[in-house]
Amino acid sequence: MNYEPVIGLEVHAQLKTKSKIFCGCPTDFGGTPNDHVCPVCLGLPGVLPVLNRRTVEFAIRSGLALNCEIAEVTKFDRKNYFYPDLPKDYQISQFDEPVCRGGHLTIAGKKIRIHRAHLEEDAGKLVHAGAAGLHGSEYSLVDFNRCGVPLLEIVTEPDIESPEQARLYLTELRNILRYIDVCDGNLEEGSFRCDANVSVRPVGQKELGTKSEIKNMNSFKAVQRALQSEIERQIAVLEAGGRVVQETRLWNEATGTTFPMRSKEEAHDYRYFPEPDLVPIVIDRKWVEEIASTLPELPEQRRSRYVSQYELSPDDATVLAESKELSDFFDAALSIGTPAKAAANWLMGPTIGYLNENKLGFDSTKITPENLRDLTAAVEAGTISSTTAKQLLLEILASGGNIANLIAEKGLVQISDEKGLTEIASKILIDNASQLESYRAGKSKVRQFFFGEVMKATKGKANPQIVNKILDELLTQNT
């Protein structure tokens, strides 16, 4: 029998406000444990939460970017469960009146519907001694720095049809949140976390199969692998005549499999009820309009603009638009006259290569749009070779500078003087008589050797096209 998976994703995106959602503590990652805390986020007796309005603004901003309806009135609720990383033993979250409902985003032509997005506070972090978890450890310590950091939980409808689609959705969602500047999307620091719900059903069947929830995936690749593994497991269970059990499973990166979480830990009745310490928030339509008017161009719009306006391929457009900083730079370089194709090539090739190699973000480079314009112009004019240009680009990315000055200072101007280059090439042929002989004997590869020698003699500055032309002439002449 053929099966098809049905996948829904829940993302917890940390909103990059300066202070926490219900107190004034900083949201900075790390820091000395229990340094970014106060009586409010520690849940000491007698203190009260006060909503950071900025978090609502960020939620609205996200909702608008994801085509959601923004609630007229929204409220907070208490989600009750005991856990030592949760100081009040309830989490302030949103139950039945979230800020955002009913949106969608599009990946590769497929619409993924978004069920809702709501605000909540993050919990602290446990560190265990002698075991991986709370159970079996000798003792556990808790760091409340992360406690009260604002999160936006974004939940999809079960619209995702494959692990690959799940990865694309996450990439696009993270991209959007970065574009609108509400989340830095840093997976290592936990500012973008994902849980997945997955079930399988025979192709053609309408009703959904029993789902499992998968947690503990720390990269988009892990999400894709975990889903693949879980889909295969569920199909194997069904094929063997068994039944899938509704449960929470944890992904084990090392073994590449999911395993069930202890049932005791997931048996929760959260007993939601309205948070009486906070009042409902009326979201003024004017406020929503104001926020909408400040939304930047989103990745999807930008990609289609690149394709239609600059005739880039959809793949190139996707690569460029993946980072807002990089594509903002691309736009800036084009606006001062850099040719689109050349700019795209320099950015996608050597620049992204450099960033990946050094694990850097584009905003940490020193290059200016003028640099890229001058670089492409110099190559176009034949002033420098593309080999030289690449070296120059890497230098500019790392240290900055002025293209014209660097070319002059380092004497990088390309030699296109035909007479001079002919003299150099002739001398090389004479000095390397044995190589010339073997070339004539039919070893055409030796031609490369002569080319290399000419470049060596000119310290790489010879115009390669002209060198080729000269070599062609000299080698035919002497035959």
Next chain:
Amino acid sequence: MATDSSTLIGKSVRELRALLTSGSVSAREILQDHIQHIERFDPELGAFNCLTTHLAYEQAEKIDALVKKREPLPALAGVPVAIKDNICVPGYPATCSSKILQNFVPPYSATVIERLGASGAIIIGKTNMDEFAMGSSTENSAFAPTHNPWNVKKVPGGSSGGSTVAVAAGFSTLSLGSDTGGSIRQPASFCGVVGMKPTYGVVSRFGLIAFASSLDQIGPLGREVEDVATCLQVISGHDKRDSTSLPFCLPTQSETLASGVKSMRIGIISELSGQGIDDDVRCSLKQAGETLQSLGAVVDEVSLPNSKHALSVYYLIATAEASANLSRYDGVKFGLRNQEADDILSMYFSSRSDGFGAEVKRRIMLGTYALSSGYYDAYYKKAQQVRRLIKQDFDRAFSQFDLLICPTSPTVAFELGAKTADPLQMYLSDIATIPANLAGIPGISIPCGFSQQRLPIGLQLLGPALADSKLLAAAYAFEKATQFHTVTAPVLTASAKH
């Protein structure tokens, strides 16, 4: 020390101010006399969990320095104020009279404590209460019960029993209590003093250790309406640290207090004035109505048909909120932790089992149940719906009447131990006070007579939201006309007789 120190006990805010301004006594002397009075009589009454002596002397010194420099004195200069032990005074334990918080010392100050400090009040001590404000007799304290100064065999009411006894016995001029279902007004009625629950949101809850957040309200207790009005003026006002605090300032009490009840329409709540009310209490209520009428008010009967549901609604909503508010006492971060527990679950179970008393456990279980999946709609949600109906009853009543009256409690103070075995009987003690909390409206209890056993009876006045000043004005007019406040518990004057 003042020449005739004994006379400093039982003075009003106005009298203390005059003494201080004239230079005939110092704030330090006022404080010393009160501490002496407490040391002498509190062992028998048990009003205090601890005295805040060091802080009190510091505050008194500041006042004396002002007097010396002939600078203007703030509203409560030199006035000793006792604080219920669920309100945070930095550096002193805030125990809520619970074992689980016995060693909890808050590093921060409740907003009301900051405001009292800024107005020159002397914080004299932390007072006993029913554990986490759950109870109506102060017998649920994990430490010891508090006794009624009119008759030590009787309860003082609760949960703010300690704060109420502090003013009734002359240990302080004013005190702060908290009122979730009557915890200020019911003990005020049992001890013959004035106790007020302001409109929900008029006084900041920041620094009040929560029982039921949507019902809790801090309020003042005193021997005279004017003192209570002055105190409310000081502690009220918007606080950005409490999101439920109202952006509203009370009119200056001195301007409105004497406005009287002439041509006010006052409704006697029929459901809370007949069946189930002691004869003595009913009799006093009748006389109170006549007094108000003689002062120019128009008095008539009014019906609040849904008030009969108030008790059930209250015990679902208050316990539901409490079940979450009290979760944080889990042994992880502060308070009692059972050291023998060998894993997290047993640490939770044993710390909470050891740390909470029976009534608190009963309410946590009740509230947890009311919120549980499958029961939420039938209990918590239904209770919220009925709460709205109760509010609407009041809205209707206030469209016809300026104020409503009824007894504060169906009975006078009962014997210690009389109701501890029967929680439901204990709960009924708050039947007349709970509706105001559910509706968020202000209520005040003032002395309106005595039972045949010479125990005080309280009259409750209720007003629409934000009519706190009107309520105080009516109470003031009633007090002026009846003078019940001049009859005090024997211990108040014991120091003088000595």
